[in-house]
Amino acid sequence: xRDGQPIAKEPGGGDLVRxxxxxxxxxxxxxxxxxxxxxxxxxxxxxxxxxxYWGEYGADPDRPWLEIVADDKDRGVLRLGSLAVETTGLLxxxxxxxxxxxxxxxxxxxTIPAGYDLAAARLWHFAFAWVLxxxxxxYLLWSLANGHIRRDLHIDAAEWRPAHIWHDVKQHARxxxxxxxxxLRYNVLQKLAYAAVLFVLLPLAIVxxxxxxxxxxxxxxxxxxxxxGRQSARSLHxxxxxxxxxFVIVHLVMVVLAGPFNEVRAMVTGxxxxxxxxGR
Amino acid sequence: xxxxxxxxGAGAGGLLLSGCDRPxxxxxxxSAAGLHxxxxxxxxxxxxxxxxxxxxxxxxxxxxxxxxxxxxSGYRAHxxxxxxxxxxxxxxxxxxxxxxxxxxxxxxPQREQxxxxxxxxxxSAIGKWQGPQLSRVLDLAGLLPEARYIxxxxxxxxxxxxxxxxxxxxxxxxxxxxxxWRMNGQPLPLVHGAPLRLRVERQLGYKQxxxxxxxxxxxxxxxxxxxxxxxxxDAGDYQWYAGI
Numbered sequence: 001x002r003d004g005q006p007i008a009k010e011p012g013g014g015d016l017v018r019x020x021x022x023x024x025x026x027x028x029x030x031x032x033x034x035x036x037x038x039x040x041x042x043x044x045x046x047x048x049x050x051x052x053y054w055g056e057y058g059a060d061p062d063r064p065w066l067e068i069v070a071d072d073k074d075r076g077v078l079r080l081g082s083l084a085v086e087t088t089g090l091l092x093x094x095x096x097x098x099x100x101x102x103x104x105x106x107x108x109x110x111t112i113p114a115g116y117d118l119a120a121a122r123l124w125h126f127a128f129a130w131v132l133x134x135x136x137x138x139y140l141l142w143s144l145a146n147g148h149i150r151r152d153l154h155i156d157a158a159e160w161r162p163a164h165i166w167h168d169v170k171q172h173a174r175x176x177x178x179x180x181x182x183x184l185r186y187n188v189l190q191k192l193a194y195a196a197v198l199f200v201l202l203p204l205a206i207v208x209x210x211x212x213x214x215x216x217x218x219x220x221x222x223x224x225x226x227x228x229g230r231q232s233a234r235s236l237h238x239x240x241x242x243x244x245x246x247f248v249i250v251h252l253v254m255v256v257l258a259g260p261f262n263e264v265r266a267m268v269t270g271x272x273x274x275x276x277x278x279g280r
Numbered sequence: 281x282x283x284x285x286x287x288x289g290a291g292a293g294g295l296l297l298s299g300c301d302r303p304x305x306x307x308x309x310x311s312a313a314g315l316h317x318x319x320x321x322x323x324x325x326x327x328x329x330x331x332x333x334x335x336x337x338x339x340x341x342x343x344x345x346x347x348x349x350x351x352x353s354g355y356r357a358h359x360x361x362x363x364x365x366x367x368x369x370x371x372x373x374x375x376x377x378x379x380x381x382x383x384x385x386x387x388x389p390q391r392e393q394x395x396x397x398x399x400x401x402x403x404s405a406i407g408k409w410q411g412p413q414l415s416r417v418l419d420l421a422g423l424l425p426e427a428r429y430i431x432x433x434x435x436x437x438x439x440x441x442x443x444x445x446x447x448x449x450x451x452x453x454x455x456x457x458x459x460x461w462r463m464n465g466q467p468l469p470l471v472h473g474a475p476l477r478l479r480v481e482r483q484l485g486y487k488q489x490x491x492x493x494x495x496x497x498x499x500x501x502x503x504x505x506x507x508x509x510x511x512x513x514d515a516g517d518y519q520w521y522a523g524i
Binding site: 045046049056057061062119212214216220224230231 | 306308309312313315324325328331339341398483516518519522524
């Protein structure tokens, strides 16, 4: 318990407390599987046409804003607008498990299946799309009903204050994480990150994915028009996927920094040991 | 706890590594594919139209894909004659088998549509297509009640396998399903499937059969080539329903 603060029965550093609800834990581990399959099968689908465009149409005669290809000197190249980065060994040109040189955008270790197979990648991608989309829908509805969103993710006026956000940024930069009872609550950067994933990135990935389907385009034309066309939707789908990859990387780094055993235990069993006061 | 995480990891990893090699995994994934057709048909209804575009939205250059030409000598003779003696065969489960000259197809009421062609690989091109609706040709032939699928037999081959495609009657009688003999204001070029190409606008590019020689009405797709209803469905395991 902190000195001078009237927190009568609040748990303090060192206590084992309930942290994550069952719904959060189930959804978390379901997403570990679903997002992994979606990303890796998606990279294989990208390999079928490793170019991204803006607008409604876009094919080989048109100008991409991003492409990952083998150039005329057989080097792997990532081109972003007028910028070109050599990526031989990682992207564009790489060697497979048997040492054979492959000329595809993403390497076999990053794709499902490992060898080029667009039909199989589509089967994986579209089957797990149901898991991802309905998992998200159920979790959002459940979290609305049980108060998780209101209680744990809602950012109040005090937290929106730039000074408060800046304070949190500085604390993160110094790797000083909340301790004791303060660690029970998400801090504002956590809330922003989780809200971005829940309400922006996952829905964006799902909706832009649907927008690429010619059948959906006939059913709900506004869904594709909203993004400025099928190729824009495909570009945004790719951007959303890599923003999610970025989130996962930061998320994993934070788990490691905050104490991986305690954090993973909390996400498996729901029980979390509150970190003690600094200096103890 | 670590064990549980380890188990989860191993389970997910095993699932991923086994890929589609395991028949049980594959059939599970394919059962999800069946959901796509049902759910899209439910959402779109039978008559929802693919979006049509103004001329200003057309691709400056429409990417050529699949066969660019046909080796078959009979086809090449027709090509040399400008398809003046060529006939489209319409047969199978029909009351009146037909052999329609190109001039006849041109003289039927026409539909012109500027639509987006979406390849399974991810690219798109917008072009203008013109031709009679397939429904008119099918009505001329008169489908028998047991007809369930319309098969398009093509002149081009991949190796020894002839290209073919098939659609069900929902798409066959859809107003935008046309037999295009004209593209971007010109007679259909050889590379795009002269003299006749199917346009079934709510599905992906591999359904848009080029070099169509014969239309056959059937009860089932079983027993025809690989039995999956199309060249890519047989050879590459693409899904027969290509609305996604």
